Amino acid sequence: MLKLTLKDGSIREVEENISAAEVVKGIGMGLYKSACCVKINGEVCDLRTVLTEDCTFEVLTFDDADGKKTFWHTASHILAQAVKRLYPETKLAIGPAIDNGFYYDFDAPHPFSPEELTKIEAEMKKIVKENQALESFTLSPDEAIAKLKEMDEPYKVELCEEHAAKGEPISFYKQEEFVDLCAGPHLMSTGAVKAFKLLSCTGAYWRGSEKNKMLSRVYGTAFPKAAQLDEEIQRREEAKMRDHNKLGRELELFTTVDCIGQGLPVLLPKGARVIQLLQRWIEDEEQKRGYLLTKTPLMAKSDLYKISGHWDHYLDGMFVLGDPTDETKECFALRPMTCPFQYQVFLNRQRSYRDLPMRLGETSTLFRNEDSGEMHGLIRVRQFTISEGHLILRPEQLEEEFKGCLELAKYVLDTVGMLEDCTFRFSQWDPANPKNKYEGTAEQWEEAQTIMGKILDNLGVDYEIGIDEAAFYGPKLDIQYKNVFGKEDTIVTIQIDMLLAEKFGMEYVDVDGSKRRPYIIHRTSLGCYERTLAYLIEKYAGAFPLWLAPEQVKIIPIADRHLDWAGEVQAKLEAAGIRCSIDDRAEKMGKKIREATLAKTPYMLTVGDQEVENKTVSVRSRKGDNLGAMDMDALLAKLLTEVATKAR
RNA sequence: GCUGAUGUGGCACAGGUGGUAGCGCAACGCCUUGGUAAGGCGUAGGUCACCGGUUCGAAUCCGGUCAUCAGCUCCA
Numbered sequence: 001m002l003k004l005t006l007k008d009g010s011i012r013e014v015e016e017n018i019s020a021a022e023v024v025k026g027i028g029m030g031l032y033k034s035a036c037c038v039k040i041n042g043e044v045c046d047l048r049t050v051l052t053e054d055c056t057f058e059v060l061t062f063d064d065a066d067g068k069k070t071f072w073h074t075a076s077h078i079l080a081q082a083v084k085r086l087y088p089e090t091k092l093a094i095g096p097a098i099d100n101g102f103y104y105d106f107d108a109p110h111p112f113s114p115e116e117l118t119k120i121e122a123e124m125k126k127i128v129k130e131n132q133a134l135e136s137f138t139l140s141p142d143e144a145i146a147k148l149k150e151m152d153e154p155y156k157v158e159l160c161e162e163h164a165a166k167g168e169p170i171s172f173y174k175q176e177e178f179v180d181l182c183a184g185p186h187l188m189s190t191g192a193v194k195a196f197k198l199l200s201c202t203g204a205y206w207r208g209s210e211k212n213k214m215l216s217r218v219y220g221t222a223f224p225k226a227a228q229l230d231e232e233i234q235r236r237e238e239a240k241m242r243d244h245n246k247l248g249r250e251l252e253l254f255t256t257v258d259c260i261g262q263g264l265p266v267l268l269p270k271g272a273r274v275i276q277l278l279q280r281w282i283e284d285e286e287q288k289r290g291y292l293l294t295k296t297p298l299m300a301k302s303d304l305y306k307i308s309g310h311w312d313h314y315l316d317g318m319f320v321l322g323d324p325t326d327e328t329k330e331c332f333a334l335r336p337m338t339c340p341f342q343y344q345v346f347l348n349r350q351r352s353y354r355d356l357p358m359r360l361g362e363t364s365t366l367f368r369n370e371d372s373g374e375m376h377g378l379i380r381v382r383q384f385t386i387s388e389g390h391l392i393l394r395p396e397q398l399e400e401e402f403k404g405c406l407e408l409a410k411y412v413l414d415t416v417g418m419l420e421d422c423t424f425r426f427s428q429w430d431p432a433n434p435k436n437k438y439e440g441t442a443e444q445w446e447e448a449q450t451i452m453g454k455i456l457d458n459l460g461v462d463y464e465i466g467i468d469e470a471a472f473y474g475p476k477l478d479i480q481y482k483n484v485f486g487k488e489d490t491i492v493t494i495q496i497d498m499l500l501a502e503k504f505g506m507e508y509v510d511v512d513g514s515k516r517r518p519y520i521i522h523r524t525s526l527g528c529y530e531r532t533l534a535y536l537i538e539k540y541a542g543a544f545p546l547w548l549a550p551e552q553v554k555i556i557p558i559a560d561r562h563l564d565w566a567g568e569v570q571a572k573l574e575a576a577g578i579r580c581s582i583d584d585r586a587e588k589m590g591k592k593i594r595e596a597t598l599a600k601t602p603y604m605l606t607v608g609d610q611e612v613e614n615k616t617v618s619v620r621s622r623k624g625d626n627l628g629a630m631d632m633d634a635l636l637a638k639l640l641t642e643v644a645t646k647a648r
Numbered sequence: 649g650c651u652g653a654u655g656u657g658g659c660a661c662a663g664g665u666g667g668u669a670g671c672g673c674a675a676c677g678c679c680u681u682g683g684u685a686a687g688g689c690g691u692a693g694g695u696c697a698c699c700g701g702u703u704c705g706a707a708u709c710c711g712g713u714c715a716u717c718a719g720c721u722c723c724a
Contacts, residue, residue: 202719203651
């Protein structure tokens with residue numbers, strides 16, 4: 001008999017060589033029906049796994065992350081089976097589960113149209129209804145390759161040949177006529193995938209390399225119950241409503257113009273105001289924390305970028321003014337970063353250890369010539385403005401200053417309400433990067449990464465490691481944020497640079513009179529203002545917290561005779577720094593309230609005969625709450641308190 | 649950059665398999681001075697993204713360009 005330690009700590013005795021599936025059935029048929037896979041000694045395994053020794057044993061259902069993955073992985077096999085039935089000449093590539101569903105890459109005669117996806121869905125329904133049992137089997141590497149060649153699946157052969165090098169048996173799954181090279185785990189049968197939907201068909205390079213053939217990737221999602229699928233579809237619809245790219249335009253925060261160009265959004269008055277509010281706040285906050293404000297040029301001769309290394313590493317990404325191949329003429333480039341410009345502040349005169357740490361801050365506009373397919377609303381643009389900073393340090397100040405940068409970033413993100421959704425990524429180099437991206441020696445990289453790792457651990461930062469995500473001059477702590485569709489980008493970055501100080505000949509005179517090389521931290525505090533605005537639009541669905549609302553109050557007089565008092569109210573609010581305006585159109589107040597509500601104006605003040613007589617205003621919030629009549633003192637106290645707390 | 653889709657007045661959409669376009673909202677004007685999410689009437693607004701080709705004739709067919717969207721690749 002084997003002893004299984006279950007999740008609740010209890011021990012269950014079972015016979016040797018029993019399958020996990022039988023064990024789960026023994027626990028209960030209800031559990032078996034919802035089981036997707038099991039965790040044996042902490043390792044995710046198939047329900048088909050045969051137990052041979054004492055172990056911990058946990059049943060995973062669709063409610064567990066790994067259970068979901070198993071479920072979606074099986075859904076991807078159903079998709080592939082359906083495609084092979086309908087389009088037998090299609091070759092299979094890979095079909096994994098992802099964060100919110102699954103995909104399968106096909107080398108199909110042509111990309112699938114939405115109508116074809118509908119057809120494929122119908123075929124998938126049949127496969128689910130057939131409730132096909134999935135079987136797993138293994139072959140020796142040679143047998144596996146032979147089988148895949150016989151099946152005429154060249155992509156699978158390629159994958160298998162790589163696995164074969166290890167000499168281990170190759171695992172396959174089979175459901176009826178459909179056989180796929182696959183490590184599993186999988187559900188026991190296709191019948192469990194009750195509710196699914198194919199979402200899109202797009203292009204994707206084989207093995208993620210642009211040099212390879214582009215395949216057709218079909219995305220889908222699936223659930224055990226129809227209601228769950230409906231919920232997911234509903235959730236996606238709601239996400240669309242929050243999409244900054246739609247909402248930001250509707251609310252007149254920004255727009256784009258064909259003849260200006262891609263990735264060059266125009267910030268309209270409301271959007272510009274929100275960014276101004278953020279920017280002033282950040283500049284003041286940084287000043288409080290000992291940053292020195294700089295203002296450096298938006299372009300420079302190629303000479304500067306040649307020193308920094310950007311000319312070699314980043315020329316394609318720069319907007320170059322002039323002919324870089326004509327050495328008889330000056331050639332300029334718009335700046336894609338601020339580093340080498342800000343270093344000139346340090347280099348302005350000889351520096352002493354007494355000057356350090358030198359914290360330089362700048363609201364810096366950058367230009368990056370992104371590829372045409374990369375632009376996205378305000379999140380990925382060609383011109384943007386960041387709260388850029390460089391700290392020039394004695395080596396012994398590195399940890400303390402890094403901590404200060406992290407504290408500032410967290411404070412800022414917390415204040416705008418984004419911190420709770422952020423994740424941290426320790427971005428490291430990849431010595432094997434094929435494009436020769438990184439400068440410096442392995443020793444320098446090891447040193448910088450070791451120091452950074454130590455600092456992060458000391459600070460208790462919960463991070464994941466991103467290999468090959470470093471800057472060409474050093475490792476980074478990237479603070480990541482997901483947009484409303486789950487796509488992740490960097491919002492804040494803090495980087496340790498051990499290379500550029502040397503390139504620029506930066507040094508300081510130490511206590512003992514010797515010259516030493518400073519360390520440099522590159523960092524942002526709020527990152528890119530455009531990107532932040534995008535995330536804030538999505539986070540708050542356009543209903544910005546009061547302190548960030550482009551217009552905070554709309555004053556709504558009921559009739560012309562109330563305009564005088566409305567004007568007085570406006571003057572009093574403006575004197576207190578509240579952004580407001582009067583809607584003096586000859587419209588019904590219901591309409592004015594509707595429009596102010598749709599514009600997400602936080603407060604509406606209606607002014608009629610009663611208010612004029614009592615010197616009050618009637619306060620309504622954009623949520624629809626009627627807050628009753630207030631005199632100006634009470635109103636201002638309420639508004640100013642809310643602004644000061646920066647609360648939602 | 650790659651694959652696919654899309655582009656009709658400010659916005660959201662009709663229509664159109666070749667004979668120069670409609671609705672609603674918004675805008676503007678007039679009437680209405682109304683108490684918490686759309687008052688009434690009227691007017692104006694589009695070379696159907698742009699450029700070129702085919703055609704007696706193109707918004708519609710073809711080619712190119714630009715832009716937007718999804719995804720891939722990239723992102724100092």
